[in-house]
Amino acid sequence: MTNSDANIAERASRKAQRKTTPVYLRTVWAIVWKDLAAELRSRELISSMLVFAILVIFIFNFALELDARARFNVTSGVLWVTFAFAGTLGLNRSMAMEKDRGCLDGLLLAPVDRSAIFLGKALSNLFFMLIVEAIVLPVYSLLYNINLLHPGLIAVVLLGSVGYVTVGTLLSSMAVQTRTRDVLLPILLFPIVLPLFIAAVKVSAGFLQGLDMSEIWPWLNLIIVFDLIFSAVAIMVFDYVVEE
């Protein structure tokens, strides 16, 4: 190494050593801020997710002419199908925005831990998904005449969304690099999140039907374990997924 290289390496090391937790969190926040600011201007992502989600529950409403008891039985399934399909639209769009002008490369060129990039993207995707869910739940309540403002149901919607968005963000960053990204994401995503959806439907139905917590806990545990395992895996493998 030449003297010049050594000086430059020392300067780079000093900069790199500043990579402490506040810098990590600042990076995550910078990405979330950027996604929110861009979405506030374009409104492409939330509007497409929302219109799609409301159309789906309208279609179910007219397709299934249900009595009061049947409504309780199908609600959790209809809700999670709606969230899954609307979420796929959002995940695809969110990563396509990064890819279209090469912005994903811009993020990857930054001297930050790439897991911070993943966390930032996942958090903004989660935020968009929760906004859509917060609008869909009251609309569904009105259409189906069911009170969905149950704390347990809201908690499971939150936990289920975390797992779905975590896996979805990872797979969309993989799918976006292919020509068939729109088709590929649901094909990759749905088989992996199937256990999460089954558990989420069971827990949601349990809360709506007023089942005992002892019957709900095993499914709730499955959601929590899914969230933890896939969050850890996604953070670990994101670097390898995005690099050529």
Next chain:
Amino acid sequence: MIEVRRLTKRFGLKTVLKDLDFHVQAGEFVALLGPNGAGKTTFLRILASLSRPAMGEIRIAGFRLPQQATAIRHILGVVSHQPLLYGDLTAEENLHFYGKMYGIDLPEKRIREVLDLVGLSLRSRDLVRTFSRGMQQRLAIGRAVLHDPEVMLLDEPHTGLDQDASIMLDGVLREVAARGRTVVMTSHDLARAADLASRFDVISRGKIVASAGRAEMSAERLPVFYREAISETGGRAAASPDHSIHRVQV
């Protein structure tokens, strides 16, 4: 500053770079010339830590790739074919975002300097999607120099630029070079490369096949040197009668 030994990169069965050796001293301005498909962009993407090599050793400022990629990214500025900018953010917001990503202290002051440098101060609050291709490329250059990098990697940076923007870019690159920064630039524009670079390397079929220093290379001589290097790629390159021009045996 940059040392590359026996670099190989494959995409599936296709070998894009094969046993490529490349060395750059600190402060050199290297123009990497070559036909389409020669491997220029792939090579720069590997140096930028966006792509993993199949084999080979890479060191930049003493740091090893890919093991110490984060440290290397602190000292790299990259301009690619695409602007790497968000269309729904303003010019200022884009630079502010990248400033945060690079952990720049006092970003507002630095952002003003950079916008002045690339001549976009008057459009700083306009959305990037309303910019022409040339203006986006100018801002992309601003993004690349925002953190005052030690090494600049430029992949055909003049593509899509009008005359004024090209002159502006040349000015920025001269300023960067004058400050002792190391620059590696791919280009198809031999005249521009002859004007800017201190060394000319020709890459063909995934290897550096010829290299010449600026002192020995006039703007008139460069096209001849380039054509000879490319035409000899399939066979064994003869020693140049001009000893300052090094032919690499392929």
